[in-house]
Amino acid sequence: MRQGKVYYNNDLAGIITETADGEYLFSYDNDYIRHFPEQSITFTMPVSEKVYRSKRLFPFFEGLIPEGWLLEIATKSWKLNPNDRMGLLLACCKNCIGAVSVINKDDENNE
Numbered sequence: 001m002r003q004g005k006v007y008y009n010n011d012l013a014g015i016i017t018e019t020a021d022g023e024y025l026f027s028y029d030n031d032y033i034r035h036f037p038e039q040s041i042t043f044t045m046p047v048s049e050k051v052y053r054s055k056r057l058f059p060f061f062e063g064l065i066p067e068g069w070l071l072e073i074a075t076k077s078w079k080l081n082p083n084d085r086m087g088l089l090l091a092c093c094k095n096c097i098g099a100v101s102v103i104n105k106d107d108e109n110n111e
Contacts, residue, residue: 001017001018001019001020002017002018002086002087002090002104002106003015003016003017003018003104003105003106004016004086004089004090004093004102004103004104004105005102005103005105006026006041006100006101006102007100007101007102007103008032008036008039008041008099008100009099011032011035011036012029012031012032013028013029013032013036013041013100014026014027014028014029014032014041015027015029015105016058016061016089016102018057018086022055023053023054023055024053024054024055024056024057024058024086025051025052025053026045026051026052026058026061027049027050027051027052028047028048028049030049032047033047033048033049041060041100042058042060044058044059044060045058045060057085057086057089061085061089061093061102062085064089064092064093064096064100064102065085065088065089065092065093066088066092071088074088074091074092075088078091089102090102090104090107091104
């Protein structure tokens with residue numbers, strides 16, 4: 001199981017998880033729900049206590065992953081398979097352009 005902490009404007013918004021059976025989950029953090037009930041990370045996943053589930057990486061998170069020559073550099077640098085979408089999300093999206101960033105929970109625990 002791999003997990004990433006999802007931040008919106010430096011506030012912990014929630015956790016994205018890839019389960020052992022390849023399912024993807026996203027849940028908002030309880031403090032985020034309480035303090036920012038109208039500030040969803042994407043309109044397709046409004047702020048809620050609901051756990052969002054998908055057989056594929058959510059389109060919003062797919063959109064954060066680099067493409068083209070930058071994807072090629074990322075896959076070679078981190079020795080990742082370009083089809084490992086969660087691996088790419090966790091490796092490449094710590095400092096995204098825009099309000100959302102994803103921090104690998106394993107990396108954060110080692111710091």
